[in-house]
Amino acid sequence: MSMSKMSRLVAVCSSIGLAAGGVAYTAYKGGEPVHARVTCSNQYKFPAGSNYPDILQHRNYMAQVLTPEMYNKLRSRTTPHGCTFDECIQPGVDNPSNPHFKEVGCIAGDEESYEVFSEFFDKVIDERHEGYKPWDKHIKDMDYTKLKGGCLDDKFVLSSRVRTGRAIRGLRLPPSCTRAERREVERVIVEALNTLHGEFKGRYYPLKKMAAEEHQKLVEEGFMFGKPTAPQYVAAGMTRDWPDARGLWANDSKNFLVWINERDHARIISMQKGGNIAQTFMRYCKGVNLLEQEISKKGWDFMWNEHLGYMATSPADLGTGMRAGVHIKIPMLSKDPRFDLFLQAMHLQKRGTGGTDSPIVDDVYDISNSQRLGKSEVELMQVLIKGVEDIIKMEKELIKGGTIDRLLPASVRDLYNKKNKTA
């Protein structure tokens, strides 16, 4: 940049009445042009209070834990990759509440967000993950041979699915990444997956080279993701540059899938028809481990630490990042007024089969583990298996015209009776 250009810039800067806090000339090597970065930003000339979001009516975890004092402390920090606290809370500021469930209302722009803004994220994690404390350690256990049971009755269970998210250390997460980083994520993961063989031999379907009809078909079959339209994803900036560097990697049997650059760097999915979730989990563990080995060979790591486990864009998906679930047809039990209390007591959650917020069609529910962090993969699978086995037992009993009173945990019966008394 010429000196005359430079003085024009400084002139502009001072003509608008801002003190030139500092003028830094940065000369980049390797062909990058020498340029000036004039740092007289007015971003912080307003006190923190004047920039505090209006979240009094908000109903998400972000709004629950954020205070003006905390905001004042965090808003001027920046992570090594340049992520700010305001970027982390923006989705929750823009989306006050969800009628179906309580959202976290925040995202991490990079791995370091969880550390640099820990005063905030520690509290969100504590609230969202049932009292998980900053000194707690996450346990990883993907030894599928330890699993007991898991061959669930195909008469009720239509399909089984285990998914997780993984992120590549050193590259920013989808809300904050550049196009170059997103493409690097795609390259690193797809190159690693393409080395796999046997049941994991597969290929990559980049979204950019996909015909609209082919994409639509893959979405309808449940293999592929569509462009996210949920306002919280859009507010987080996760749909930028769509469809650049997004795609589906699938093995030949299409029972091991990796979504590239949707809401996490990688969403890894093992799925199959019927109730053999033990087999689904075995394939999940093998595939995820193979991918981790392959990226390590090239010098890459997944984002991970012993407190938070595997790291994800959403604080809701930390730890195992694992959601193991079944699609199960339960026309009888689902109408029992104690069904929701039972799910809660068993650490399970229900959804429609079309994803979060989707309606229930044909009495088929997506039942999955509700916990992610502080419990191992094997533990969470065991919780799910026990829960679904109980659900099937109760459904059978109801079909026979019997009662499920003795099959429900005592705590659920008590809670239900107490609620009915007070009501």
Place this chain on the structure above:
Amino acid sequence: MSMSKMSRLVAVCSSIGLAAGGVAYTAYKGGEPVHARVTCSNQYKFPAGSNYPDILQHRNYMAQVLTPEMYNKLRSRTTPHGCTFDECIQPGVDNPSNPHFKEVGCIAGDEESYEVFSEFFDKVIDERHEGYKPWDKHIKDMDYTKLKGGCLDDKFVLSSRVRTGRAIRGLRLPPSCTRAERREVERVIVEALNTLHGEFKGRYYPLKKMAAEEHQKLVEEGFMFGKPTAPQYVAAGMTRDWPDARGLWANDSKNFLVWINERDHARIISMQKGGNIAQTFMRYCKGVNLLEQEISKKGWDFMWNEHLGYMATSPADLGTGMRAGVHIKIPMLSKDPRFDLFLQAMHLQKRGTGGTDSPIVDDVYDISNSQRLGKSEVELMQVLIKGVEDIIKMEKELIKGGTIDRLLPASVRDLYNKKNKTA
């Protein structure tokens, strides 16, 4: 921040394999906490080419002028307020084309964007504003007494409207502003407007304190804006923090309106029923000038320079920022195959009455000037008046069963005949 916290940060930074480019301790005065900003960002460790957007299929002005060489030069510059080139082009990267018209595909994050990224914006402005060059000077003329004519036939013209955008110098534009800046815009403009009297006496209706039904009613009556849903606004980040610091200021007669913090800091609108656009323009000039005087008294300025005139978020709205238009019912002329050629030749544009992209209802068109920059307000008004007068003449002729051949400019007849020959 304690030293142990600091070493944790540096540890994180080095553990992820990034060179710590520099660790800057920044101590803010005035109660702002001492904090560390670790600057080992990897934003530029990728070469520019790897971050270049995939815009080969795009059809907007941004994609037309952007080249990898230009991107390489601009992507690492930052404006004094911290706006980047990538922020400016993101709306056009995310929205390849609009079926109805060619969009600019870019925004300015602040006044200085037009200067710091001038290699890019100069070309967009040249293409969008019919060859307006970097050395051209914009002319301002809001002397409404110079206007000739402007009492248009009420039998055809249902309503008249003149609007512009204005921005407060020193505060970032809606795509990039903080909540504090947005609230400051609201404060500065509303305080100034509240000092007006006579026909400009009015009050402020902040969106946050408005009942949903009241808001809906104001939108339907054409006085107020709704939450922007157009993907290019969302991609530009202009809906962040909605409805914070947005609102409508209106005089008592509701014929002089100011939209606060929609897509510009202020959108100023003069409107009334019937065809007296001369009166609409007079009120527009008086009101806009009064507002400018009032903010000046407090030490504020509108963003303006002699090359670009008044500055706006969109490069399409530079100069006068003025769109003067009428709602006109022309069932006959609008069906003539030469109508669009006529509008183009007269520097006019048509829309539906519900805004850009809205459908035509009941043969009523919104006809307005298509130019903004390089011509004065009085000149643009004169162009509109002449065009609408011609439209009314032709419509009358067609109603009588006559022909409009001799009423059309020769250039339009020639162009139409040439097109039909080649077709």
